[in-house]
Amino acid sequence: MFSLDPEVAHLNNGSFGAVPRQVQRAQDLLRAEMDRNPMRFFTRGLPARIADARRQVADFLGAAPGLTALLPNVTAATSVALGTIDLGPGEEVLVTDHGYAAVTSACARRCREAGATLTEVSIPFAATDDEVTAAMLGAVGPRTRLAVVDHVTSHTARTLPVRRLCAELARAGVAVLVDAAHAPGMLPEPVAGTGADFWIGNLHKWAFSPRSVAALVVAPRWRSSVRPLALSYEDSMGFPAAVEWQGTLDYTALLAAPAGLAMLAELGLPAMRRHNSALAAYGQRVVAEALDLDPAGLPGEEALAMRVIPLPVAAAPDEASAVALRERIADELRCEVALNFWRGRPLLRLSAQVYNDEADFDRLAAGLPGLLR
Template sequence: MSAGDPPPPIPGARLLFSLDAATAYLNHGSFGAVPIGVQRAQQRLRDEVDRNPMSFYVHPGLTDRIVHTRRHLAAFLGADPDGSALVPNATAAVSLVLQSVRLTSGDEVLLTDHGYGSNGFAVRRQCRRDGASARTVALALDASDAEVVARIRGALRPGKTKLLIVDQLTSPTAKVLPVREIVAVAREHEVPVLVDAAHVPGMLPVEVDRIGADFWVGNLHKWAFAPRGTALLAVAPAWRRRIEPLVVSWEQDSGFPLAVEFQGTVDYTPWLAAPAGLFTLRTLGLETVRAHNAALAAYGQRVVGAGLGLAPADLPEPGAAEAAMRILPLPTGVATTQPEASALRQQIADKLATEVSINAWGGRGWLRLSAQAYNRPEEYDRLAERLPPLLAGLR
């Protein structure tokens, strides 16, 4: 395979998913796709619950099963299982951390302009409640790691900045940020850091404890084939006693992490089935999947970019060899606001039978492509052929 060629398919991978064959699903990054075997593992757990709900929820083995699952997932991510908690998603973890940091009047939370949109909503709500403020530092799309670290260093206000939130792999711009170096700089200024690594588990190699963040959260339902509603929040030792669950339930006196994990009659089956997702990933070959997805995402970016008349120099690099998401700039004036971006995404879905992500960032529209084991080069080829006429009709 020469540079720029699509990778060969992973044998049998496409048959592991129940995605609609009539739709090109090029947006794995948004909600993931659960393999059929993992769906069935979760359904067996649901059947177990419904055979005897009392036995499932009240039997003392439930907390043991949660702990066992947490240990399995934490080991995969290189995180301390005793300092980690299963949570529904990164969004829930962000609110949990914001509540636990306990902001006061005059404090501030620092974000970057590459952050996930709902994190901004959560920060602003918490700041309104506590009399604190939110501030955003802008990072150029083509900024080097050193430039990113320097920008964030210059934006920190020791004594005032009480939390820094950074993405390990950004959602709107598919840019990998040097979180380990950012955490080191923040520690010099005694600023705690929350790393939103929603896209990392399964896609990028990671050793969570080596990053050294005060808080790190990753979704396993995106790239690690877990059922939706499965994420892991890792918390540094200094913060564990200060973590308070968003909802108080029967394990409150157990403290972190069980107090966070046990929520009464919520559905625990996504968590308990998550190891089946890791089994599927390892069966396909973790490195094989990563290499395939990264190469196919790069191929998709190149051919769709060529269809839009973009030169290779116009295509942003994600900053990591294993990155399975790529972005392309849309023509000037197209999808420059988020409502316009959402409308265009729906048109592409309806008219081209293709699912992609469209975001408005930095005053222009961006198309984000994902690649997963079930995707094929011809899906990107078709989008490259059919997208330009659709966009031309918008002008």
Template sequence: MSVPQPPEPIPGARLLFSLDPAVSHLNHGSFGAVPIGVQRAQQRLRDEMEANPLRFFTQGLVDRIAHSRRHLAGFLGADPDGSALVGNTTTGVAVVLQSLGLRPGDEVLSTDHGYGAVSLAIQRECRRTGAVSRVLPVPLAATDEQVVQIVSAGLRPGRTRLLVVDQLTSATAKLLPVAAIVGVAHEHDVPVLVDAAHAPGMLPTPVDSIGADFWAGNLHKWGYAPRGTALLAVAAPWRDRIEPLVVSWEQDTGYPARIEWQATLDYTPWLAAPAGLFTLRSLGVDRVREHNAALAAYGQRVVGDGLGVPPAQLPDPGGPGVALRLIPLPAGIATTIDAARALQTQIGARLAAEVAVMSWNGQGWLRLTGQVYNTAAEYERLAVRLPALLAQR
């Protein structure tokens, strides 16, 4: 089977970023990259804030935050009145967990594809409240129907107080059928929290169409927003129960202002976030999505070939628009989190390539992303150089 051709580069897109040209940045999924125009928009806001801090924080800032939230929620297909800006998806998850009022005997159900920090948050809240965390194993190659069946069989009506499921998994780059999962969970009266950290900007699914009770996604990954920008969407029946992690002066205003207002927080990422969406729209939202997904698929095949991985053993993310791809590493390499982190650092230092190395179920994985600033040559260069580095290990 021949390697697919890479997509045509989007003219001028690479020049929109201030990334070090001596490094191949193949891990956009971890921290994103902020376009230069968005950096400048945020800096102008910082300058405004520092020119007169009292005026900036006390004259209209709450309304400016709400205006930015409405813009971002509209792009994502979420109800602006049911959405709140938060620092990141993990923060949104923590807000939901501590608002549930878990008790001894309750359980929080998740899958073994969950993001590590989210899993830690679940475990901490369960320790604090006496609830139980239960994790469902889901095979990497499971079909959508099989995933729904596994989740449905794992629900315990009357005991499962929350189901946490990823829209696009971080560790395994797997697109899950969240709308179908939500439907099954609701049949059993189990509320659902969707971890959509990678969805905004990459996936076209409107938030409201998923039907989740809670949905949290980052705009600083694929939405070109400054880091520290995420949206928490909450279904109407739950909004009055959502409490902030820290109480501040908008507490009596209710949701969402009580979540968003944290006094001297730096709000410039949120205020500059619409500039990120402007950049995305200027390039063409569908065009960027198609380009990034095709480039990631090309990189997966090229690097997979370099490592001697047959195409049939390259995981399919389950969706044509997914710009994250996974490649299995040779047996015995990166089988633990610490080993994966060490290898990731070594690849960055010795090969001048920033990638994600994951350890999932005792197997090491290389996760690559595609973004408008990447070129086919970067994946081809990694495919040539990586096997020798791994052989030394």
């Protein structure tokens, strides 16, 4: 069902996903239609077709279509959300040390431009939901304007209690941006009930959409304030159309996103989630045991298709060496993994998707100890 190289163990679906062949074909048909008559494609009903795709995506996420926009990725959605907040000098934005670097960097730039302060909240690797909530609320001050929290953390592969955080922070008068890059497809109806001011998630990781498709969901009170990244002819239409329409772009990825959702339904999403979670747990166990680590002491959540394994600091003592080690694992073991340098040590992150089986993880477990030595 996929175009992946069969000689490689693809254990990093969490970074770029894998587009199924039938979704590729759906996008290819749309591209052919666009190139056969560009004038007709762009000028006759394209906004309505995007709106239909948006509706299907919103339904899948548990969101309202009128409060949802489709964008290329979470990076772009972050910039739209940050541009909506009227941040002033001396005000504060909270992020966590589990946050994705690109999102944190966007927050830092927004704070520099506004004369605001960026504060990073430290959350222990295995903190409980109570401890996470206490750390975030303890960092809130009289000038705190926005908090950015992950639904599923990228480096550490855990969930944060976003529904609880959104409720508690709202009571403190703080807006919340939920970075849910990994949530669509991995978690059922991830938007429903969060109460987030802004919720952003990628569909090309776990929801089988083409690259790149993301959703931005805004709370009703922000709808009229959202500004598109680029001003185009559709600005008069307001959110979400004004945010989606960016002139002569290739919109075929957005239009083909429902084909990915249809494939998830065909395969049976609940069964897929159980398969992926169990397989990720298997991979964590066999690789940990191969490295003489106790799997019982490693974090892992049943709802997630990702697991992490801390590696010895000597294996990759800095960011550059972590990149080099990841590339050696790819070249010498023929295994694609994520390897992040977090809090002074390398974290190996393993993903499991329907194209994986136990043999993929067994290969990594067999080869990694020798490579590290």
